[in-house]
Amino acid sequence: MPFIRESIITTVNEAGDVHIAPIGIIAEKDGWVIAPFRPSITLDNLAEVPFAIANYTDDVRIFAGCLTGRKHWPTVAVDGFPVPRLAAALAHSVLEVESVDDDAMRPRHFCRVVQEETHAPFTGFNRAKAAVLELAILVSRLGMLPRDKIEAEIAYLSIAIEKTAGEGEKEAWDWLMQRVGDHLAAEDASGEDARG
Numbered sequence: 001m002p003f004i005r006e007s008i009i010t011t012v013n014e015a016g017d018v019h020i021a022p023i024g025i026i027a028e029k030d031g032w033v034i035a036p037f038r039p040s041i042t043l044d045n046l047a048e049v050p051f052a053i054a055n056y057t058d059d060v061r062i063f064a065g066c067l068t069g070r071k072h073w074p075t076v077a078v079d080g081f082p083v084p085r086l087a088a089a090l091a092h093s094v095l096e097v098e099s100v101d102d103d104a105m106r107p108r109h110f111c112r113v114v115q116e117e118t119h120a121p122f123t124g125f126n127r128a129k130a131a132v133l134e135l136a137i138l139v140s141r142l143g144m145l146p147r148d149k150i151e152a153e154i155a156y157l158s159i160a161i162e163k164t165a166g167e168g169e170k171e172a173w174d175w176l177m178q179r180v181g182d183h184l185a186a187e188d189a190s191g192e193d194a195r196g
Helices: 041-048 060-067 127-139 147-164 167-195
Strands: 004-012 018-028 031-034 051-056 091-101 108-118
Touching (some): 004 041, 004 060, 018 041, 018 060, 031 091, 041 051, 060 127, 060 167, 127 147
Antiparallel strands (some): 004 051, 018 031, 031 108
16 A cells, blocks of 8 residues: 555646645555545646645645635745645645546646745644544545435544634534535435425
8 A cells, every 4th residue: 555645735727726625645656646526626627737835734624624615724825836835834845746547537646846935833733633633535435425424523633622722623524524514415305305
């Protein structure tokens, strides 16, 4: 299995419009692979402007926000590059697309690292942050998972939230749980419609 680093990817289109998306980048040789699913704005932007910033942040609200319609997070220009970084990034890597392995479902963009910079210290691990990240990944796959798997994962992850969450983690968790609740309610409603 490959090494995957959960990050927030910033990209821009030719007009300079910034797009922010949580994506697990895949380690390959001395670079990273960005493999967004079709269709996606990240994919379109990489075709127009072949640069991305991998933002490394411990603010899990950004991961949760991107999956729940809260996509406007402050960015900062990166000197010499067309794509900005997140203001909340502890560190970032500027990635330049060198090649694309086209795929009908998930094209793989091999990127070389052209610059890296650290902006703030990493102050340690927190189980609630990890739980929010796992729930964010689960939310991104709600349409693919059976209900019992979703409920079992949430029951386990909620332990870390109850024991170790700060205000930011609680807020992010609540956003994601609202999304889960909406999904399950829609699933219930469609089941009732099917039963007549």
